Amino acid sequence: MSTQRLRLDFPPPARVLVVAPHPDDEVLGCGGCIALHRMQGDPVHVLVVFDGALGAGTASQREAECRAAGAWLLEPDYEFWRLPEGHVPSAHDQQAAVTRLVERLQALQPELIYLPWPEDAHPDHLVVAACVRAAVLRWIELEPNVACTMWGYEVWSDHAGAICVDTSAAHERKLRALACHASQLQEGTLEAACRSRMERRARVFDGRAASAEAFLRVEPRAWQAG
Numbered sequence: 009m010s011t012q013r014l015r016l017d018f019p020p021p022a023r024v025l026v027v028a029p030h031p032d033d034e035v036l037g038c039g040g041c042i043a044l045h046r047m048q049g050d051p052v053h054v055l056v057v058f059d060g061a062l063g064a065g066t067a068s069q070r071e072a073e074c075r076a077a078g079a080w081l082l083e084p085d086y087e088f089w090r091l092p093e094g095h096v097p098s099a100h101d102q103q104a105a106v107t108r109l110v111e112r113l114q115a116l117q118p119e120l121i122y123l124p125w126p127e128d129a130h131p132d133h134l135v136v137a138a139c140v141r142a143a144v145l146r147w148i149e150l151e152p153n154v155a156c157t158m159w160g161y162e163v164w165s166d167h168a169g170a171i172c173v174d175t176s177a178a179h180e181r182k183l184r185a186l187a188c189h190a191s192q193l194q195e196g197t198l199e200a201a202c203r204s205r206m207e208r209r210a211r212v213f214d215g216r217a218a219s220a221e222a223f224l225r226v227e228p229r230a231w232q233a234g
Contacts, residue, residue, distance in 0.1 A: 013172050021045075022120035023051050023116070023118050024042075025055065025122070026038060026122040028056045028057065029056075029124060030132065031070040031074035032060070032198075035081070035182060037163050037221075039186070041221055042082075043080075044177065046083065053084065054084045054087065056071075056086065057132075058090075058092070058132055059088075059090045061093055063192075069191055078185070080184040080185035080188065081178075082181070087112075096131070106142045109139060109140065110143045110146050119155065119157065120158075121140065121158045122160075122161055124136055124137045125137070127167070128163055145228050158228065160223055162205065169209060169222035169224075170224050171223040172212045172213070173220060174213055174219075176217050176219055186198070209221060209222045
């Protein structure tokens, strides 16, 4: 895996699919880029897999928070699968999810997919990343001319940050979107961690960026990417 960073002022124009394990993961992982994509007129579809009801907040509350956050991110389309959080999916469940994902890929035809990076330290994130990978591989088999890039985002743990995007223009939008997830912010640690990561990632821009997001290019046939 290459350690050289690609520094971008904006994400590439594309039809975008964001796969989020839980409500708020899309904000934490790539909320700045979602807003930037919408600023440049890109269609963005956010697919939230689990209902997020294991911890604080009910499923309906988490979904409402997610939609409120989306307003600050300039109205991406949201889709909620509402799968129950807090259990280990069986092989059958995972295969069903892969089949369903393939159908969504064929319908949406994304050119850029944001997903949890495949070693993020949360079991739900690992399951979702594996299902996305399997679905993309099957999609490529069905449609060999597919041209789609996958970027892995950070939530629970950092990666090497091969791609850094200056999200200064969306800095306040991301923070306001995160603030909509009130059920998750009681102790203030989530917002503090988010701010710290954005500022830390911005350092690669040598002082000209207020905040940034980092990604790994994920290859469907091999997790490690440069």
